[in-house]
Amino acid sequence: MKNIQMVDLQSQYERIKDEINANIQNVLDSAAFVKGGMVTTFQKHLEQYLQVTHVIPVGNGTDALQISLMALGLKPGDEVITPTFTFIATAEVVALLGLTPIVVDVDPDTFCMSVESVKKAITPKTKAIVPVHLFGQHADMESILQIAKEHNLYVIEDACQSIGATYTFSDGTTKQSGCMGTIGCTSFFPSKNLGCYGDGGAIFTNDDVLAKEIQCIANHGMTERYHHDRIGVNSRLDSIQAAILDVKLQHLNEYTKARQAAAAFYDNAFSHNPKLTIPARNPQSSHVFHQYTIKLHASIDRNKLQANLKEKGIPAMIYYPIPLHLQNAYKNDRYKSGDFPNAEMLSQCVLSLPMHTELDKEQLTYITQTVLELIQ
Numbered sequence: 001m002k003n004i005q006m007v008d009l010q011s012q013y014e015r016i017k018d019e020i021n022a023n024i025q026n027v028l029d030s031a032a033f034v035k036g037g038m039v040t041t042f043q044k045h046l047e048q049y050l051q052v053t054h055v056i057p058v059g060n061g062t063d064a065l066q067i068s069l070m071a072l073g074l075k076p077g078d079e080v081i082t083p084t085f086t087f088i089a090t091a092e093v094v095a096l097l098g099l100t101p102i103v104v105d106v107d108p109d110t111f112c113m114s115v116e117s118v119k120k121a122i123t124p125k126t127k128a129i130v131p132v133h134l135f136g137q138h139a140d141m142e143s144i145l146q147i148a149k150e151h152n153l154y155v156i157e158d159a160c161q162s163i164g165a166t167y168t169f170s171d172g173t174t175k176q177s178g179c180m181g182t183i184g185c186t187s188f189f190p191s192k193n194l195g196c197y198g199d200g201g202a203i204f205t206n207d208d209v210l211a212k213e214i215q216c217i218a219n220h221g222m223t224e225r226y227h228h229d230r231i232g233v234n235s236r237l238d239s240i241q242a243a244i245l246d247v248k249l250q251h252l253n254e255y256t257k258a259r260q261a262a263a264a265f266y267d268n269a270f271s272h273n274p275k276l277t278i279p280a281r282n283p284q285s286s287h288v289f290h291q292y293t294i295k296l297h298a299s300i301d302r303n304k305l306q307a308n309l310k311e312k313g314i315p316a317m318i319y320y321p322i323p324l325h326l327q328n329a330y331k332n333d334r335y336k337s338g339d340f341p342n343a344e345m346l347s348q349c350v351l352s353l354p355m356h357t358e359l360d361k362e363q364l365t366y367i368t369q370t371v372l373e374l375i376q
């Protein structure tokens, strides 16, 4: 059996090596390493794939979130609502800009932002909501967009884990992840569903004016060469990463299917076991399984299970062990332990199993049998 990894980028590369190498060679031959034609080519292909008017490539997903907030012209003290059970970047950029991160609890089943908690968190200072489509499945976007409309708030989708997922509204329209709110952000970090071989990210919007603003901010606030109309940052996708992404984008749907097939295998093996709960599905969203995350019954010692799995050659990770409101850097008088019971419960009982595009039947059989043996 092939070694089991959380994410097997090596085996994935082996299968597309010729295409990738040839496209990197194109960049090397052109010597256009930054802002080359390859970046534009990938940008156009991603716009087509997502059916969105503007894709603005940037340096990474965290920058994408930061630049988006800057483009909306938010002022220090403005409140931005984000879930407390997520990766740190979402709240980090809010705080870095002097805005106030207001965290809310998540749904205990889908792990995404709880709509009821969002409603309760809105104040006259609220300016934006940042839903995170955690582990590859959408938050309840229909309700979130409705609330945003009622209160005149921006919605920035953190689609760093959900590229390629679709969401169907009750009127039947279907949208791509990151293309429903005011702005969408994604990351091309190697382990993401569409990953490059270094750092990368992108911002999506259908708003022409915002797109200009975003482009300007990502390029030192420059409008005309060496004319700086506002304070910006330096954040760009380089041409070699774009060359890799342009190849991998053509495989994205096939990669998604491979992840979904692995998830279906796990589901099948685990669905009737009372000691664990398989990931719940939001009926309005497809799930692209950035992670396959189970909830363990309280009787199971998670650390012990993780250690035992490791001994048997199966990596498993805890995403995320500490909710944002309990992180040292974000603790404040506003929040205390116990305020967000679902997020706190999840941080204690979730476990993510190996999930990538290259898992074969032999590996999946071994993983599921081993997990079941260890928890019985």
Ligand SMILES: *Cc1c(COP(=O)(O)O)cnc(C)c1O
Pocket (backbone or CB within 6 Å): 060, 061, 062, 063, 086, 087, 089, 090, 132, 158, 160, 161, 186, 187, 188, 189, 199, 200, 201
């Ligand atoms: C990966 C990730 C980010 C940050 O992306 P980087 O490219 O690593 O900066 C932000 N939010 C979420 C939910 C992520 O998973």
